[in-house]
Amino acid sequence: MKINGNAVRPGMVIEHQGRLWRATKIQHTQPGKGGAYLQAELKAIRDGTKLNERFRASETVERVRLDQKEYQYLFADGNMFTFMDNETYDQIAIAGELIGEDQVPFLQDGMTVIVESHEESPIGVQLPDSVTLEIVEADAVVKGQTASSSYKPAVLENGIKVMVPPHIEAGTRVVVNTNDGTYMERAKD
Numbered sequence: 230m231k232i233n234g235n236a237v238r239p240g241m242v243i244e245h246q247g248r249l250w251r252a253t254k255i256q257h258t259q260p261g262k263g264g265a266y267l268q269a270e271l272k273a274i275r276d277g278t279k280l281n282e283r284f285r286a287s288e289t290v291e292r293v294r295l296d297q298k299e300y301q302y303l304f305a306d307g308n309m310f311t312f313m314d315n316e317t318y319d320q321i322a323i324a325g326e327l328i329g330e331d332q333v334p335f336l337q338d339g340m341t342v343i344v345e346s347h348e349e350s351p352i353g354v355q356l357p358d359s360v361t362l363e364i365v366e367a368d369a370v371v372k373g374q375t376a377s378s379s380y381k382p383a384v385l386e387n388g389i390k391v392m393v394p395p396h397i398e399a400g401t402r403v404v405v406n407t408n409d410g411t412y413m414e415r416a417k418d
Contacts, residue, residue: 232292234284235267242274242347244291245282249274249347274352277326295345295352302340310336312344312354321351328354334387335360335407356407361416362386363402370395380412 237243241252250271259265264285271280284290300312300321308325310333323344325333335356336342343355367383380392383399391405393412402416 230292230294231289233286234288234290235265235286237267237269237284237290242293242295242345242352243271244293245271245280249293249352250280251353253279274327274347293347295347296349297343297345297355299341300344302336302338302342304338305336310354312342315341323351323354327352331410332356332407334389335405335410358408359404359406359413361402361404361418364393364397364399367393367397367399367401 235257237252237255239252239255243250243252250273252269253272254270256268257265258268264287266286267284269282269284271282272278273280299315301315303311303313303320305311306322309322310325310328311320311322313320321344328336332354337360340357340360342357344351345353345355362385364383365386368381370381379395381395381397382390383393383397384390385403385405389405389410391403391410391412393403397403397412397415402418404413404416405411406413
């Protein structure tokens with residue numbers, strides 16, 4: 230499907246220079262002289278190389294339609310992660326590079342994810358927006374620090390470091406944003 234060059238959004242997959250790219254960052258620029266353009270940072274889906282490209286509104290780019298299907302995460306074997314189709318019970322193995330280094334630690338046994346594929350080949354995995362994890366290590370509260378809206382470092386059960394409010398202690402379950410790894414709230418369970 231053809232779209233205008235200035236309609237590219239973060240997360241969108243486009244076909245450019247004969248390859249599939251995912252837009253990671255975009256910035257609209259209106260120079261004092263000449264026409265406006267969209268500066269896009271693209272990441273190749275297959276090998277992870279990056280490309281900065283300018284698209285003008287008059288240009289068209291090919292937006293790729295991806296098949297999205299729910300899968301359940303089963304287990305990891307080295308750098309390969311196995312998922313099961315919830316309807317047919319077929320299993321597929323996806324390399325860690327396609328999932329993303331920053332997303333892999335948030336995978337939990339039995340988690341439902343969306344696997345994106347293009348022409349029957351998996352090219353990415355979308356995790357839920359948030360996950361609930363336990364704090365295994367947290368710094369002690371400094372007296373008088375609770376009055377201000379300060380945060381302290383803590384370590385989650387998956388090894389990720391996160392900044393949490395002073396009242397959060399080790400053993401507390403918290404909800405974490407999977408997109409940027411930030412603390413959202415204390416778990417309600």
